[in-house]
Amino acid sequence: MLENIVYLELLRRGYEVNIGQLPGSEIDFVATRQGGKLYIQIAQRIDKTETAEREYGRLLSIRDNYPKYVLRADEFAGGNHEGIKTMHAADFLLSNEY
16 A cells, blocks of 8 residues: 555656566666656565565665665654665655655
8 A cells, every 4th residue: 555655646746657677576666757767665664684685685786876765664764775765655755855
């Protein structure tokens, strides 16, 4: 359900939204608008090392400089992991940053 909300909000803001394909995995959303791009992974929570490696690893494998986000629904969302911005999904949805 959280993915649907983020997807609809990106569309509302004028992004073209696709699923990113990587060898053996995928990026939840690749949103493009006017030559800009956002990569977004969504996780209810990241409470295990395996989950963190999966969610961040997918984005770390992309070697361009477009913004990358991991959106979470748990109370510990926030910060930066090797250049990937981590934030609560509600904060992302309410932000004018993107």
